[in-house]
Amino acid sequence: MVDNIHENKVLIREFNEETDIEAVEKLEKNCEIGYKKGISIFTSMMGDPLCRIRLYPVHVMLVAQLLENGELVGAVRGCIKRVGTGFGGTDVTMGCILGLRVSPRHRRMGIGLGLVKSAEEWIERNGAQYAFLATEENNVASTNLFTLKCNYVKFSSLVIYVQPVNDHLAEEVDVPRDIKIEKLHIEQAISLYKSCLKQREIYPTDIEAILKEKLSMGTWVCFFSEEGWVGLQKKEEKEGEIMGTAPSSWAIFSIWNTSEAYKLQIRRSNLLKICHASVSHAMERILPCLKLPFMSMSTESHKKPFGFLFLYGIHGEGERIGELMKAVWRFASRMAENVKDCSVMMTELGGSDPLRAHVPQGSSMSCINDLWYLKRLNAPVSDEDELTAMRPVGNVFVDPRDF
Numbered sequence: 001m002v003d004n005i006h007e008n009k010v011l012i013r014e015f016n017e018e019t020d021i022e023a024v025e026k027l028e029k030n031c032e033i034g035y036k037k038g039i040s041i042f043t044s045m046m047g048d049p050l051c052r053i054r055l056y057p058v059h060v061m062l063v064a065q066l067l068e069n070g071e072l073v074g075a076v077r078g079c080i081k082r083v084g085t086g087f088g089g090t091d092v093t094m095g096c097i098l099g100l101r102v103s104p105r106h107r108r109m110g111i112g113l114g115l116v117k118s119a120e121e122w123i124e125r126n127g128a129q130y131a132f133l134a135t136e137e138n139n140v141a142s143t144n145l146f147t148l149k150c151n152y153v154k155f156s157s158l159v160i161y162v163q164p165v166n167d168h169l170a171e172e173v174d175v176p177r178d179i180k181i182e183k184l185h186i187e188q189a190i191s192l193y194k195s196c197l198k199q200r201e202i203y204p205t206d207i208e209a210i211l212k213e214k215l216s217m218g219t220w221v222c223f224f225s226e227e228g229w230v231g232l233q234k235k236e237e238k239e240g241e242i243m244g245t246a247p248s249s250w251a252i253f254s255i256w257n258t259s260e261a262y263k264l265q266i267r268r269s270n271l272l273k274i275c276h277a278s279v280s281h282a283m284e285r286i287l288p289c290l291k292l293p294f295m296s297m298s299t300e301s302h303k304k305p306f307g308f309l310f311l312y313g314i315h316g317e318g319e320r321i322g323e324l325m326k327a328v329w330r331f332a333s334r335m336a337e338n339v340k341d342c343s344v345m346m347t348e349l350g351g352s353d354p355l356r357a358h359v360p361q362g363s364s365m366s367c368i369n370d371l372w373y374l375k376r377l378n379a380p381v382s383d384e385d386e387l388t389a390m391r392p393v394g395n396v397f398v399d400p401r402d403f
């Protein structure tokens, strides 16, 4: 496919693993997201620019190349996923747009727009009814591009919580003795999630694939010891059976270890601002946040490459859920301390999720407002259907593969 964009002749084509890796790395390195003088954070793609989207069976990376000299000046990634809409809604196929980059010297020339249009065409060809993306609230360029030029509508507001794993947490790191946190067999976790997911507004339908992915560290339930949970570790059960014996207050959560896939690194730099963009769109959103805990760090150990744990699938019920949530957080922090090269713990919750009230708000915790945008493909702009009109507020299952 060839796009004529303004006066520039730009070819938008699929990324070629044989020939483009170096050029994409260079592009990512040149891509400023903005950082503080004297410090740069960068991530290594570890030689695989597709490493995150590979987790989706149908994925693509497109690049924009100047026809005049072959220079690679832009890139975008896409993947297809099946998403359930709770409360009796139907499943839909969605295409996610992520990792959009245009080299600073070639911005405001329509290249970003060309890449998004090509990604949408790919998404449509692959059978999706919707295109979706997430961006940090303050990213004006990206928001304008998607809303003003491409007619995306704001779908939901979420909050990403970022906490460094270090001894600031030392005051209260232990899970209270009267609270039990038990790891589930994978089949049990799948079954319990399937029962809870029906109460979600938006969720990935392939929860099984997520839990079986090698980055997944497991799924746990949390409840008060005095109440117990009958039949919890039974491998075979009818769907929903375990929900029937749940204690009055309980929580379920899973943990994903990105440190295994790629890492961040901080270094001193004489350059004003360099941010070597990561393979993950979420990562670029957390970078400004990371400076809060990390800017003050002076020890050598903090300059080593580091990764993060992502706490996801958090669902809780009952009057004493606040106490359980605090225990979940402590448990995850403790776990992060014991994971090699892991320095940060993160989670993302819907803007109106009641569980937000129970996320510890210590001085080391940072928050980022994350906006989700959606567009129904092949539909008139004015034709707002059920999903685009839905605006989920809380009950969203955030897919760890998107981080």
Ligand SMILES: CC(C)(COP(=O)(O)OP(=O)(O)OC[C@H]1O[C@@H](n2cnc3c(N)ncnc32)[C@H](O)[C@@H]1OP(=O)(O)O)[C@@H](O)C(=O)NCCC(=O)NCCS
Pocket (backbone or CB within 6 Å): 031, 032, 033, 099, 100, 101, 102, 103, 106, 107, 108, 109, 110, 111, 112, 113, 114, 133, 134, 135, 139, 140, 141, 142, 144, 145, 146, 148, 149, 281
């Ligand atoms: C966001 C980004 C990809 C845009 O690429 P681009 O090639 O400059 O975009 P385009 O030239 O196609 O711009 C299309 C429209 O987007 C909006 N836009 C783009 N950059 C903008 C900016 N800096 N400020 C305000 N609006 C902007 C405008 O509406 C623009 O149309 P106009 O030029 O007619 O006013 C680029 O700025 C970038 O790589 N940023 C860093 C990485 C990033 O934030 N990626 C997005 C992650 S979701």
